[in-house]
Amino acid sequence: MEPWGLSGPAFLGVYAVSLVVALVLTALLRRRKPWRRVRAGQQPLSLWETAYLIGGPERVVDSAIASLISQERLRARSFEFLLPIGSALPTDPVERAVFEVVSAQQGLSVTKTRTEAGRRREVRAAEASLARRGLLVRSRLDALFTASPVFAVAAVGVARLVNGIRLHRPVDFLVIFLLVTGAVLFSLLRRPSLRHTRAGLKARQATFRPGPTPVLLPALSGAVGPVVLSGLAAYPDTVIKTALFHLPPTGIGGTSSSGSSSSDGSGSSCGSSGSSCGGGCGGGGCGG
Template sequence: MQRPWGLSGPEFLQLYWIGLALAVLVAIVVRVRVRAGHSASPERFLDMDELAYLAGGPRRVVETAIARLLTSGELRTSRRGAVQATSTGLPLNAVDRAVITDSQRYTNRTVDLMIPAVAKDDVVTAIGRRLEEMGLVVRPEVAKSAARKGSIALWVLFAIGVVRWFNGRAIGAPVGYLSLLLVLTGVLALLLMRRSKHVRTSKGNKVLDAARTTSSRAAMPDEALYAGAAGLVLFGGLAVYPDLAVRSSLLASSSGSSSGYAGGDGGSSYSSCSSSSSSCSSGSSCGSSCGGGCGGGCGG
């Protein structure tokens, strides 16, 4: 049987490497372009729930609301991670009301059940749509299409390699290196087809970075948006809730609930404040750097 395209083994492998590099480059370019984003709404400041969505998606919105309600006394926790509404009568925003409604609907509602349920509520998904219109996050269908289109070249190259592999086997030619290349191509194609469930645009990353910078000096009165436990959870999830007892109770039933957004957002900037509740009570290590977050979280 003749070799297809009249290429020797080394020549084909050389061209295959070039094709693989180009295919990966195409996939990267497609992803970068979809993250560029285009705004259809005027610039404005984001509220806490919008920033939470930008930082960690709909789950982070619910986590931030839970932290806000625990601080205000609208929610209380049990040792097994259940949360219960206390109905103090304080004014609540739409997301807070959704959390309270969910906690009242079930007995001994744990946060690992509450978070995904409320994350699908219309008040939370509406936040995502607003951020999409502002060009801060990528529409899920657009992100999915970009991931699929970006991997097409790799799958075409993989198909060509498979044809060559069968031809090589038929004529008794060595196919060891080609087999390794096919495995590499398949792995790369699968990885590049994967996408984050929620993807920020480059503009969204800039807005979030600016918010993080502001949060580092959030003790100022005009920057109270980031103060308290909710301000910490907004950026780092429930894993950085400042009160150790409450955090342990919440995380006992919600492992993985602080999943990242668009590649993940850690809470390392705030770890010094969340290491123990005792550091909050002393007031020495968390006062200004956390914007008062420990005061609100540890007092209750």
């Protein structure tokens, strides 16, 4: 008589199907929006907290890059390359962290800047602040809860393994299945996923569609505002955006959303020695 009324191959089939179902349940649990209490009377969200709420650490770095470009502390070059201007450090901690990352190598791509600056504690501080406010959650306990269906399947597999060993049945394939399950659990628990709470989701949605929120949001304006909402590709100056992403040159100078600021000398993106784009104007545009 087969243990548990199932032959070895039949149990492995049931186990594989159960593991797939458990992963689906885990995905559904992770999609849910946990409830957290939001204290009344909190200070409005900062610019960096809002950026993190919308797009995580990458959006914070993008927003800091946009701010530094508009201050002419960074220069945009072709193919997403950034160059530092001067050596004086910005006073804002997040901007200083991004500037230091770029300056350390005398220039860096946007992608590497996002990766390296995104690890800095000044950037990650926004995550901790949002978690304290009840807008984000990242905890081992929550990760364990969402992975509980996989743990249940693994427990059944271990019980079957122990029973098979006791009855001197072949368990080689079951061991392989359990190793796969262990790898899945390791990936699920290695770094708990960052998720919005219900209040955090409501606040995030309010940045795009004004409505009641559990916290006050900052005014998003200037060159940084569009970047906070949509990323660095939304930088309002067409010349700088072209230099960063090497877009087709259609409309440069004539359709820049920053108007005359992309061509004159006082607040220019080109033309002055402290400009935000390298390469000068006239012969080849910015970033050439």
